[in-house]
Amino acid sequence: MFCKRGFSMHTTVKSFCSSSYLTTIPLPSKRETHMWYITPDELKDASLIDQYLNVLSPSEKENVIRLPGDKLQRSAILARTLVRTTLARYTNSVVSPSLFKFRKNNFGKPEVDWQCDKNWKPPPLHFNLSHTSSLIACGVTVDMPIGIDVEEKQRKTRNNLSSLARRFFTLDEVDYLNTISNPEIQRQEFIKLWTLKEAYVKALGKGFSAAPFNTFTIRFRGTSRLSLQKCGHSNSEESEIIVETLAEPKNVTTNWRFALLELASSHYVAICVENKRIKGVENDPPLLKVWKTVPFIKDELLSETDSVRTISSFV
Structure with a gap:
């Protein structure tokens, strides 16, 4: 289906693959984060995947072709389609998904390269x-x-969990994991910590080499460590997730907000956003909206449903 021999760079985009078939969404407020997700196992229809392929840029299509096997190719197509269709929703149908252009910052983080119109x-x-x-x-x-x-x-994990923790985490985080006697709970806590650290590094936009995991500790403001087993849904200051740099232990970074979710009972999702001080909305509670989508087909708002369980919310 995706092999080079059967792929045409000049395939015409089907009629439904335009921004007019996407639900237009108002821009998130200054205190709002939106998240859209898809589940690849539910998107195996060959004709639909071929439609998505037409949304990609020529270079993205070439990158897909180079990937070995249909599964990796389909995943790459879905990822790029999700980005393009998600962004198009917020342009009030001005920019169709296929017209977006992207660039990378100095550390390789992708950004929209807007083609400005007067x-x-x-x-x-x-x-x-x-x-x-x-x-x-x-x-x-x-x-x-x-x-x-x-x-x-x-x-x-292929390697021993303790050795991985010692390699990538700080001593405080390793000590915390070592206090957990139940191997399954320990593994779950390791994954939660990993997602939070990964989200923070990606929010910084400087790459892993500029912010290695073992140079900062993730913890709750009200404690000396991060225990995510029983934190639950709380907006109290004590449950606020903060970053403590190893080089300067007294330097607690509060410029970032974290949320940790359990999605569809099968995945952990960590989100990190900059904590901007906004005049007039200082005390507004941060909001998170979550949609499950099949691009161009259907969208489902899942916030505050059983499909989205909050482990730790934005504070």
């Missing part, structure tokens, strides 16, 4: 993408950096 001012959108083989998610904010990471709850 008659239209593009929205200051920030986005970030994360995917596993079973779920792909895209986070969107206005005028504030965002990082997102998705991991399967049942993810297995």
Whole structure:
């Protein structure tokens, strides 16, 4: 289906693959984060995947062709389609998904390269993408950096968990994991910590080499460590997730807000956004909206449903 021999760079985009077939969504407020996700296992229809392929740019199509096997190719098509269709929703049908152009910052983080029109001012959108083989998610904010990471709850590690923790985590985080005697709970806590750290590094936009995991500790403000087993849904200051740099232990970073979710009972999702001080809305509670989508076909708002369980919310 995706092999080079059967692929045409001049395939005509089908009629439904336009922004007019996407639900237009108002821009997120300054205190709002939107997340859209798809589940690849539910999107195996060959004709639909071929339609999505037409949304991609020529270079993205070439990158798809180079990937080995249909599964990896389909995942790449779905990831790029999710980004393009998600961003198009916030342009009031001005920009169709196939017309978006992207660039990378100095550290390789993708950004929208707006093709400005004197008659239209593009929205200051920030986005970030994360995917596993079973779920792909895209986070969107206005005028504030965002990082997102998705991991399967049942993810297995090839190496010993303790050795991985010692390699990538700080001593405080390693000590915390070592206090957990139940191997399954320990594995779950390891994955949660990993997603939070990954989301933070991606929000910084400087890459892993500029912010290695073992140079900062993730913890709750009200304690000396992060215990995510029983934190539940709380907006109290004590449950606020903060970052403590190893180089300067007294330097607690509060410029970032974190949310940790359990999605569809099968994945952990960590979201990190910049904590901008906004005049007039200082005390407004941060909001998170989550949609499950089949691009161009259907959207389902899942916020505050059983499909989205909050482990730790934005504070």
